[in-house]
Amino acid sequence: MKISDHFLWGGATAANQYEGGYLADGKGLSIADVETGGNIDHPREIHESVHPHTYYPSHEGTGFYDHYKEDIALFAEMGFKCFRMSINWTRIFPLGDEEKPNEAGLKFYDQVFDELLKYHIEPVVTISHYETPLHLVKKYGSWRNRKMIDFYMNYCRTIFKRYKDKVKYWMTFNEINETMNKKNPYHQAGILFQEGEDKASTVLQASHHMLVASAKAVILGHQINPNFKIGCMVQYPESYPATCQPLDQIAKREYMLFTHYYLDVMCRGLYTNTCLAKQEQLGGKLIINDGDEELLRKGTVDFIGFSYYFSSIVSYQRDGSINAKGRNPYLELTDWHWHIDPLGLRVALNELYDRYQIPLFVVENGLGAVDQLNEDGTVDDQYRIDFLGKHIEALKQAIEIDHVDVIGYTTWGCIDLVSAGTGEMKKRYGFIYVDKDDQGNGSLKRYRKKSFYWYKKVIETNGQTK
Ligand code: BGP
DSSP: OOOTOOOOOEOOOHHHHHOTTGGGGGGOOOOGGGGGGOOOOOOOOBSSSSSTTTHHHHHHHTHHHHHHHHHHHHHHHHSSSSSEEEEHHHSSSSOOSSSSHHHHHHHHHHHHHHHHHHTTEEEHHHHHHSOOBHHHHHHOOOOGGGGHHHHHEEEEEEHHTTTTTTTOOOOOOOOTHHHHHHHOHHHHHOOOOOTTTTHHHHHHHHHHHHHHHHHHHHHHHHHHHHTTTEEEEEOOOOOOEEESHHHHHHHHHHHHHHHHHHHIIIIIIIIHHHHHHHHHHHTOOOOOTTTTHHHHOOOSSSEEEEEOOOEEEEOOOOOOOOOOOOOOOTTOTTOOOOBBHHHHHHHHHHHHHHHHHHEEEEEEOOOOOOOOOTTTTTOOOHOOOHHHHHHHHHHHHHHTOOOOOOOEEEESSBBBOOOOOTTTTTSSSOOOOOOOOSOOOOOOOOOOOOHHHHHHHHHHTSSSSO
């Protein structure tokens, strides 16, 4: 099977890491707006309000709010067929629980979509990408609370109606499966655990609310425009058994459960045996209202969007726990200690397609690295070209040899932006260098890196990496 001529090559971003303008034109505070910077050893800190001195990263991002025309022109120059971005929930509903949206926020995205469409670039929109309104977190406890479904639906209804003729591809929640995987699912679900909280029940209940919200969004979106393609989005944790000991194979299966839990519900429309086993293992309590199961059944997604950065190896420990932090001796590491595993992408695509049999969209993949801006304005990022080239080759094998149905590929942070994990600026992913440092200094001037010209050729040739 050949890569389709309509294959969606492009790049991906998120409002909270890219836009800046955190209070512009009536925008309210989101969870990302009250996070400090950090680094690989010191995690970002989260406060309840803005501390004027500490908050460079999400406030300024790398300036899409003011530079969108210039940036979209650069994406068009590379030949992007699509551009993944998120709508910043708090531009539309500054607090989150209002009935009426903020017109200035809606207008901003009208302009962005018009600009993209001018160049025939298809917008791919994440509805919630770490941008939950802070007010909803403080007043309602975020997704712990069932009321969030209504707030989210009000937001979805507003943007679906407003952009129904401009946007076709949507994703309901970024990396929803991290809600179960993270110590504190703050980015995904707006949740920092309280002392003494029954974490398992909170995770199950918050996840249920998000899954119902996702299903309702799919149903509503299709009513508003039957041509909408509405997907889910997970972080795909490709993993291998650390040894050929059968127990390590079981460990791999168990390790994948936090992802299958969400995918099973969103793709198959029910809590499968796998989900029930995971619920039991976690031991929490889950309340399912009348009618929820029908919603889950009717609101299954049109495609699976996923991020893929690295693979892990998993092994069973003597105490019965699973270790997924081992070092794979066959793979090299990035500067941020992530295994580099292009073939893992082919494995991931096959696993996902075998299990769900719906179209797949690689919506994040890339290399976070320290780049050097030369005096003449060039950046020689051959390492990024090598990394992406190998991943694209693996993607092509999955399509051409294995017949996996993949509709698109967007590299993460196609223009430099703030790292979600660490809040750093120096962890760069882009084809376009942005002059900004970890302290927030810099002109925000844009420069084309070597990989910019390379990716342009990849797209021009529909996937040739050399
Ligand atoms: C994913 C997120 C993105 C992005 C990416 C890279 O988890 O969806 O928002 O940031 O990871 O991670 P990091 O920024 O930590 O390098």
